[in-house]
Amino acid sequence: MALVRLSQIHFNFQTAAQPLFEDLNLTIAPGECHLIHGYTGCGKSTLLKLLLGILERPWEGEREIADGATLGVVMQDPNVQLLRQTLGAEVAFALENLGVASHEMLLQVRSALRRVGLYISLDTPISSLSLGQRYRLMIAAQLVLEPDLLLLDEPWAQLDDQGVQELAAVLTQLRQQGVALLIVEHHQGVFKDLVTHRWQLSQGQLQALSAQEVDTSPEQVCWRESPCWPQGSAVIDSHGFTLAFRERQKLFDAESLLLFPGEIAALVGDNGCGKSTLLKSLAGIQAGIDPLGIKVFGQRPKLGRFGADLALLHQRPSRQLFENTVIEEMQFSLKRYGLPLDRAIALLGQLGLTTLARHSPHTLSYGQQHLIALASLACLRPKLLLLDDPFAGLDAHFTDKIVALLMELSRQGTALVIASHRPIAALPVDRLWRVADGRLETLSASPQAYSRVG
Amino acid sequence: MMNNKGFNLHDALFIGFCATLLVALKGMLRLKLGLSGHSMFLMSFFYLICYGAVGKRGAISLCGLLAGMMAMTLGVGKGGPFLLVKFGLPAIAMDICLLLLPSLLALKWRCIILALVGTLAWASKGLIEGLLAGMSTQVVALQFAKSLLFGSFFALLAAMLVPPVLERLRSHDLIDREEI
Amino acid sequence: MWARRGVRAPGVRRAKRHFAVNDTRWCALAILLALGLSSCAFLLPLSWLHYLGLANLLLLIQGRYLGGRLRGLLVIFTSQLAITSLLYLLLHGLERLPEGIIAVCRILMAMIPGWWLSVACSPQRIGEVLSFCLPHKWAFVLTACFGILPYLGQETREIYQMQVMRGANIRLKSLWRPKHWRELIYCVLYPLLIQLLKLSKQMATAARLRQFGRHPKPTHWPY
Numbered sequence: 121m122a123l124v125r126l127s128q129i130h131f132n133f134q135t136a137a138q139p140l141f142e143d144l145n146l147t148i149a150p151g152e153c154h155l156i157h158g159y160t161g162c163g164k165s166t167l168l169k170l171l172l173g174i175l176e177r178p179w180e181g182e183r184e185i186a187d188g189a190t191l192g193v194v195m196q197d198p199n200v201q202l203l204r205q206t207l208g209a210e211v212a213f214a215l216e217n218l219g220v221a222s223h224e225m226l227l228q229v230r231s232a233l234r235r236v237g238l239y240i241s242l243d244t245p246i247s248s249l250s251l252g253q254r255y256r257l258m259i260a261a262q263l264v265l266e267p268d269l270l271l272l273d274e275p276w277a278q279l280d281d282q283g284v285q286e287l288a289a290v291l292t293q294l295r296q297q298g299v300a301l302l303i304v305e306h307h308q309g310v311f312k313d314l315v316t317h318r319w320q321l322s323q324g325q326l327q328a329l330s331a332q333e334v335d336t337s338p339e340q341v342c343w344r345e346s347p348c349w350p351q352g353s354a355v356i357d358s359h360g361f362t363l364a365f366r367e368r369q370k371l372f373d374a375e376s377l378l379l380f381p382g383e384i385a386a387l388v389g390d391n392g393c394g395k396s397t398l399l400k401s402l403a404g405i406q407a408g409i410d411p412l413g414i415k416v417f418g419q420r421p422k423l424g425r426f427g428a429d430l431a432l433l434h435q436r437p438s439r440q441l442f443e444n445t446v447i448e449e450m451q452f453s454l455k456r457y458g459l460p461l462d463r464a465i466a467l468l469g470q471l472g473l474t475t476l477a478r479h480s481p482h483t484l485s486y487g488q489q490h491l492i493a494l495a496s497l498a499c500l501r502p503k504l505l506l507l508d509d510p511f512a513g514l515d516a517h518f519t520d521k522i523v524a525l526l527m528e529l530s531r532q533g534t535a536l537v538i539a540s541h542r543p544i545a546a547l548p549v550d551r552l553w554r555v556a557d558g559r560l561e562t563l564s565a566s567p568q569a570y571s572r573v574g
Numbered sequence: 575m576m577n578n579k580g581f582n583l584h585d586a587l588f589i590g591f592c593a594t595l596l597v598a599l600k601g602m603l604r605l606k607l608g609l610s611g612h613s614m615f616l617m618s619f620f621y622l623i624c625y626g627a628v629g630k631r632g633a634i635s636l637c638g639l640l641a642g643m644m645a646m647t648l649g650v651g652k653g654g655p656f657l658l659v660k661f662g663l664p665a666i667a668m669d670i671c672l673l674l675l676p677s678l679l680a681l682k683w684r685c686i687i688l689a690l691v692g693t694l695a696w697a698s699k700g701l702i703e704g705l706l707a708g709m710s711t712q713v714v715a716l717q718f719a720k721s722l723l724f725g726s727f728f729a730l731l732a733a734m735l736v737p738p739v740l741e742r743l744r745s746h747d748l749i750d751r752e753e754i
Numbered sequence: 755m756w757a758r759r760g761v762r763a764p765g766v767r768r769a770k771r772h773f774a775v776n777d778t779r780w781c782a783l784a785i786l787l788a789l790g791l792s793s794c795a796f797l798l799p800l801s802w803l804h805y806l807g808l809a810n811l812l813l814l815i816q817g818r819y820l821g822g823r824l825r826g827l828l829v830i831f832t833s834q835l836a837i838t839s840l841l842y843l844l845l846h847g848l849e850r851l852p853e854g855i856i857a858v859c860r861i862l863m864a865m866i867p868g869w870w871l872s873v874a875c876s877p878q879r880i881g882e883v884l885s886f887c888l889p890h891k892w893a894f895v896l897t898a899c900f901g902i903l904p905y906l907g908q909e910t911r912e913i914y915q916m917q918v919m920r921g922a923n924i925r926l927k928s929l930w931r932p933k934h935w936r937e938l939i940y941c942v943l944y945p946l947l948i949q950l951l952k953l954s955k956q957m958a959t960a961a962r963l964r965q966f967g968r969h970p971k972p973t974h975w976p977y
Contacts, residue, residue, distance in 0.1 A: 174959060174963070192963075195956070195960070197956075200953055200956040200960065201956070201957075203894075203897075203898060203901070203957065203960065203961055203964075204897070204901070204975075205901055208975060208977055209977075212975035213961075213964055213966075213975075214964040214965050215975075216972045216974060216975060217965035217968050217969055217972050218969055219971055219973055220973060221973060222973050222974060222976040223976070225973075225975060225976070229975075242977060243977070247904070261964065265965070403915075405915045405919075407911075423918055423919070424918055424925060427921070428921065430919070431920075432915075432919055434912055434916055437916075439909070439913055439945055439949060440913065440916045440920065440945065441945065442940055442948075444742065444745075452921070452922075453920040456921025480745065480746045482746035482747070482748060482948070483747060496920070497920070583891065583958040583961060583966065583967065584954055584955050584958040585954075586891055586892065586958075587895055587898060587954035587957055587958055588951060588954040589895070590895040590896065590898060590899040590954075591899065591950040591953065591954055592950065594900075594902060594903060594906060595910075595946065595950065598906055598907060619939075619943075623947065627947075627951070640892075640895070640896065640899065644899060644900075646868070646880065646884075647872075647877045647881050647884065647900070648872070648877060649869070649872025649873070649877075651868075654785075654788040654789070654865075654867050654868020654869070654870075654871045654872070655785060655788055655789040655792065655871075656792055656864065656868060657868070703796070703864070704861075706796035706797070706860075707795075707796060707857040707864075708856065708860065709838065709853075709854065709857040710842070710846060710853065712841075712845050712846075713842060713845060713846075713854065717837070731935065735935075735936065735939050739940075739943075739944055742944065748948055748951055749951065
């Protein structure tokens, strides 16, 4: 007996030339786990909306749901789905809305939290939870509705390895209890012990993938083969520091930090270990910490001090887009810093995005917006470029484009620091700065790289 | 034409978030800019954005009242329960004015008129306060004139900026109201 | 039902807070008291003003004890006093100056209860009282607004920093010139509005998927 059946679904975005779904079929039965892969922007999230019945634009086909079956969902960013401030209140939200008597709530809330392995006080503020815990909290908030099918949108991209392991354990248990699961995820090597059906969403249809076709190789550090030997004076130089917020527990200790022009450093560590804080400190924009004694271009970093020489790509960089067209967006900083405007046109050509020059940046896909935001910084040719999780949620196609752009910048002499919670296999690096157990460990491809002499 | 159906949750949250941003920015800029009337810039800007983005009657008043409640709760402005009047009065005046304004009028002029009406209501609060506190009519009138002058300057500045922002939001498919 | 994430009323230090209002009913009374005292500042005859002054003095002392800062009140009071006295001197001469000073004192006394309220009552409790007065949907909106305050602050800061690093003329010293305000609106407020539009849509969807608005009489989490 099927829980959910989609048959011959056709769907088209108004502006798109090709239909997103064309004759798409899917059947899910209790206890099954379906994993759907697909490139960025292929319609994975749209498929979830369609299943949930919240797709705003019209579509054709049939969507059947078994009588009385309930669907639960955890969307891409759990933070925007958290509606309350404490753990208990968050889980009870759905019960409140169903008019469940107050005295009956406690039992159901506790049971849901137990099922996801969260054994912490009900008054715990959500702000104090890790991202992995928040993710499981969101699942608990769905479990009080006793869902028959749970939909998860790209959990791997945002969770670190520990978070993914904890989630996989919870999902295995849920599946044993008869809950069906549907996970959309562009990374293929994840949840492999859990999956019963694996699909590739491409050209508007779901095509079955066999286990042999799946790339399950773990992400590993890739060292640059012909390392860039230290040239010139250090861009980042520190003899050791402790990163800590005032009056709070420290994030990590570091002994020495060095980066020379043209070098690429990967800053790797779990969620919440202090990667973003370090990047912001290097840019001089992190509030609430004491000066670290790190020198950038031989000076203490401060907002605006280095002009076009230092650029920082924040997480979700599409937030910085505001101009009417892509080309205006890219030329914004060039105009402000008095640099040649034709750099933007040249870079668009190099990225193969010339056709988008006159488009509004807000009508582009997630991957394209990401790329434009990065390109608008790259065309400044900064001497130091800091990137906070620049590959989040991107498929191999966009990852390759970004890697090519970063390698080109490195060849031109830009020093790069790239933060992520896993090593990026596609990006060759000269230095690895790994944060674990309260320490920042520095590794490099060549012993010479530690030298302070240029 | 203006849609008068109730506010859905999306509209209600957007109105609430605009009010939050208004209060948060006011709290941040309060000490940095000691200019009289600068609060009319933020108030006009967010109220008019609510009007344009939500496109329903009453959106401005709700934004004003929510901003008043937020400010009162967070202690921004030190007015206690009177903050509801401070934020709510200009908003309600703008909504009442909307009932009378012809909808065929260009958006730019509608924004300007609404901003001026809002400033009038904002300055009137000071006028009533002064009179109730027992100040002489001339002094109150002078202070009222000063508030009106500075407030109008800032409100007009905001009103001029709102239509292009709304136009941009619409052209980028971020809002789909026919109203603007 | 109501607890905020890391937001503090400006000027309030988290010391040990004896006599702070932590109960919702007391908080409702405190709001009424503040409203009453503020209204009295305008409505009471001159002969009763001393008593009101005394009550306000007590509020000031308690507020100060609870960690409230008086600087803001002092700045408003002195600037109001200076402007009003100047106008009285110019328009009416020295003999009517006391009238102006009393009026400014009345305005100050209308403000003190509001200041005290924000110091003595935790924002959670005030929010709770306000939520009781609102329909369910708007009470939820108000709660969500408080919930996103830290996120909004961080988002504002990050977008501002991003644009400053991209070369926008929006540093504080540039903002003294209104011609740069346009850049601030387009670089910072406009992307923020886009974020707010998206966030309100996502949160509304999340709430609807968790049955928001399904039951005519929703219940409340009692802890």
